[in-house]
Amino acid sequence: MANLILRDLVKTYDKTEVLHSINLEVEDGEFVVFVGPSGCGKSTTLRMIAGLEEITSGVIEIDGRVVNNLEPKDRDIAMVFQNYAIYPHMSVRKNIGFGLRSSNAPKPEKEKRIEEVATLLGMNDLLDRKPSQLSGGQRQRVAIGRAMVRDPAVFLFDEPLSNLDAQLRTQMRLEIKKLHQRVGSTIVFVTHDQVEAMTMADRIVIMKDGHIQQVGTPAEVYHAPANIFVATFIGAPAMNMIPGRVNGGGAVTLATGGTVQLGGALPEGRDIIIGIRPEDLLPGETPGVLRGEVNVREPLGHETLIYVGTSEGDVIAKADGRTPPEIGEVVSLGAHPDNIHVFDAATGEALA
Amino acid sequence: MAVAEQIRPTTDALLKTEAPKRPRNLGQFLRWLLLFIGGIAMVMPIVYMLSTSLKWPHEVYNLKLIPDEPTIENYTYVLEDGRFYWWFVNSLVIALITTVCNVIFDSLVGYTLCKFRFPGRYIIFIAILSTLMIPTEMLVIPWYLMSQQFGWLDTYWGIMFPGLMTAFGTFLMKQFFETVPDDFIEAARIDGLNELQIWWIVAMPLVKPALAALAIFVFLGNWTAFIWPLIVTNSVEMYTLPVGLSSFGDEADVAWELIMTGAAISTIPTLIVFLIFQRFIIRGVVMAGLKG
Incomplete structure (x- = not known):
């Protein structure tokens, strides 16, 4: 667990600036949701935190350490992707254990950790199955398991529920929230769905056109929107x-x-x-x-x-x-x- | 009776729908006929090869499919001739090494061109593709001069080096790596794998069908290669099977029965490869949209 600080974060593609001086402090153990329409820069911000996109200027600090020039594997983060990114040629056990490949821990300890995570996610019976034998929700759980097994400082979720049907999405939303309450990790979650943002977040970061529009608790952004965009984006039907x-x-x-x-x-x-x-x-x-x-x-x-x-x-x-x-x-x-x-x-x- | 009356219209309707089947059957018959003729045309040379391999020299120019006096003398002669083993081993070594190299190098280059963004990437890809348009016959002269300069004439290396990487293989692998989601690569990067490990552990298993298809194409291509091995080899011991088989006989006469016998034996590995990997060959051809 750790805090995360974004300071004057800027991203440009060629000469086009797509993220304009993003400033944010995420507290230790906080669940922060980035929400906004397509192209607002929320996923780019997340990928910059993960180290998958280069930072044009600004500073990213994880647990008090500037990580700008660190490789993704050295940032002590784990990421869950929209398409799960679980390897189809590996069993659930291998997929979950994949995050431990670079760990120096002895094999029995790694096995124990995999079992612990599987128990936490209720997947003990599925460990020897291949991803093709799993449902969408189970695959998503495997992806979360692979992130959890490394016990990272910060969890990053990039629209992980987008590919699930409405019922499963509601269920997974609840599961992720429960999981956060149980393990208390720092989580940065990206979504375009304002219901997901409202129901899961400790704080919501609303973005538009590469700018942060408002940062606040769900109640704050709903009852005291900072501008017309936030007022119309949050709440259905719109204000x-x-x-x-x-x-x-x-x-x-x-x-x-x-x-x-x-x-x-x-x-x-x-x-x-x-x-x-x-x-x-x-x-x-x-x-x-x-x-x-x-x-x-x-x-x-x-x-x-x-x-x-x-x-x-x-x-x-x-x-x-x-x-x-x-x-x-x-x-x-x-x-x-x-x-x-x-x-x-x-x-x-x-x-x- | 009433029930029969009720059923009759339905039966009539069914009979009516049966009628249009005829043209469809005719079309199907014509298709089958064409396939049959095509099949015969494809199989006949092989049948004729086997037939000739069972004939005595004086019967070779007799076009009968079944020899008057069948013999396995040719097989005994070819298999007892030490040269044949050399040629077989040469071909096998060359085809296997070339196949392994192609699988590694083509996929490495294909993966790099597909998954990394760097200046000149597109130009490099076009340059590689453009080499597909140059026929082998044009390339043998520079290859020969290179081999001569580097002292590779009449060596395994000399025979293999032009085919260790192919533009076709690079293209095939690049297209396949396009189907591997970037999320997989990025997830592996976060999980601590280096780029070479990501290629080998994550990407390669996901393009297994393409690798199998590529391996088959390259193996068969090298197993049957003739022009370049003929030019680059001088000593009988360095011949590959196709080159060696063509050398049976002398200036006055060609020993067709021995050539056909050698050819028949040399098809065995090819047949084994086809039988085992038939599924991959079909998939590979369909996926690549090209003939190997």
């Missing part, structure tokens, strides 16, 4: 964004025609965007913010998503699962002022 202008006394006139009274001192005449999460935008809630006709309903059982057509386009709200508004019904949607996020229209940064 509703409605343009408006600040009038005197904290009142905001929306482009849709409604008026919202917000607390706090916002400069008069400033163009802003207010963000309201669908679960905070409720039919019948006062004061009413929006008014429109229900176009589409998506019943989810315990609740129903309703798409309400307003003059500024559709907004999404959550209604009761048992008695949702009918299609065509005109509803008034309101939100508590505490649940309204305010962003600067020009910069997209959060204002309150």
